[in-house]
Amino acid sequence: MALNLLHANDAPGAYPASWYAATSDALPAFDPLRGEARADVVVVGAGYTGLSAALHLAEAGMDVALIEAQRVGFGASGRNGGQLGSGQRMDQQGLERLMGTGDAAKLWDLAEDAKALVKSLITKHDIDCHLQPGVAHATMSAKEMAQEHAYADHLAQRYGYTQIEKLDRDAMQALCPSPAYHGGTLDMGAAHLHPLRYALGLARAAKAAGVRIYEQSEVTGIDEGARAKVRTAQGSISADHVILACNGYLGGLNGKVAKRVMPINNFIAATKPLGDEAARVLTRDVAVADTKFVVNYFRLSHDKRLLFGGGESYGYRFPADIEALVRKPMTEIFPHLHDVQIDHAWGGTLAITIKRMPYLARIAPNMLSASGYSGHGVGSATHAGKLMADAVAGEAHGFDTMARVPATPFPGGPALRTPLLILAMTWYSMRDRLGL
Structure with a gap:
């Protein structure tokens, strides 16, 4: 039986x-x-995907029930780095090779729609989540900087995207004075936000639109059929349509999705407020992600704390000392913070796919699923929820485009896929440490 991460690490x-x-x-x-x-539609999971799907369905006039095993925004949606990035998780050159230039262009447009959707929802529903423009991509070497600059040129020339500023080493140091970084880019069309406030804002909007939200109602099974039934320990809901929006917390609810979407954990620490010392981390209110395979990502909070995500842990349970785990890469990027006070340290479960692209699928005639955002979920998950709502309403063009992305099952089946993933991640993290 698949491990259910709903019970592995949290109260x-x-x-x-x-x-x-x-x-x-x-x-x-x-x-x-x-x-x-x-109900007309049952949505399982109240993260960005489920909240967005439920909100858009209710606004279209449907009777919607949203079932959450814990609290709304409990999972990765309320714990992530808060970066609203441009493009898909796979870069456009990779998508051009995988899908051809036509579908790659459609996927770029969908990703731009995802950013616009998040920004419009925040404005429309007056969500106070500290949305700010700007995400920098920091490179570790002159070679990587050249590749990053060439990619910015590619986006400008092929897709007309001109909101990226190329940064040489001096410009990166002026933005982020870390000895680890050698140039990069700054994308002012991307943004960052407070992820839990955003999720809670979506939940308020969904409730106001008439969505019936049920918390602490773990789904134990789904009976498929023309009118499906979603069962919990204390009740059930029958509906014409079911949307699975579980991401890393799917457990054993659907084997087809579980074969292609792997839950993993990631960790973040928040320092004490840095005051004037914050300028030794960032001189502008932007977020940063770097080019390491095990990505370091960080930004300053509105009260000038460093929110730093990094460190890897293999296996489903969180480590006993998350603070120590995150402090190690944080100190590599900012040596002067080696003994800074950390006020909060937490973990979260996200989900990845082999190709690092979301897995959207029609898993039964009246059942849709979206998950596997691979660290790109603020925009992708919100948008996937809308695409599924549109598909239920009869407009499936965007959903079908995303569903055409090949989704390779993880090798080894339930017994071996986790050890194989651990082996692969260990290899890539070793390459990071060796600078390969």
Whole structure:
């Protein structure tokens, strides 16, 4: 039986002790599902994907039930680095080779739609989540800098995307004075935000649109059919359509998705407020991700803390000392912070695919699924929810384009895929450490 990460690392019905949770006003708890009910659509999972799907379906006039095993925004949607990046998780040159130039162009346009959707939802629903423009991509060598600059040229020439500024070493140092970085780019069309506040804002909007939200209602099974039934320990809902929006917390609900989407953990620490010393980390209010395979990503909070994501851990349980795990790569990037006070450190479970592209699929005639955002979920997950809502309403063009991306199953089946992933990740992290 597949391990269910809903129970591996977190207290039932409680947000993790993160800086995000400490700086958000949680919604009053929604009641669990009890007894039998009906709906036009049942959405399973109340992260960005499920919240977006439910909101858009309700706005289209459908009766929607949203079922969440823990709290809305409990998973990766409330714990991530908060970066709203441009493009898909796979770069456009990779997509051109994989899909051809025509579909690659469609995927670029969909990714631009995803950024625009997030920004428009924040504006429309007055979500206070500290949205700010700018994401820098920091390179580790002159060779990587040249590749990054060439890619910026490619986006400008082929896709007309001109919001990226190329940074040489001096310009990167002026932006981010870390001895580790050698140039990069700054994308002012990308953005960053407070991820849990964004999720809670989507939940408020969904509730206002008429979505029935049920928390602490773990789905135990789904009976497929012309009118499907979604079952929990205390009740069930029958519906014409089901949307799976579980990402890393799918467990054993659907084998086809589980073969192609692998849950992994990532970790973030928040320092004490740095005050004037924040300028030794970043001189502008932008986010940063670097070119390491095990990516370091960071930004300053609105109260001038460094929010730093990094470090790897293999196996499904979080390490006992998350602070120590994150402090190691943080100190490699910012040696002067080797003994800085860390006020919060937390982990979260996301999901990856082999090709690092989301897996969107029609897994039954009336059942859709989207997951596997591979660290690119702020925009991709929000947009995937809308694409599924559109498909339920009869407009499946965008969904079908995403679903055409090849989705290779992880090798080894349930027994071997985790050890094989651990082996691969260990190899790539060793290459990072050796500078290969």
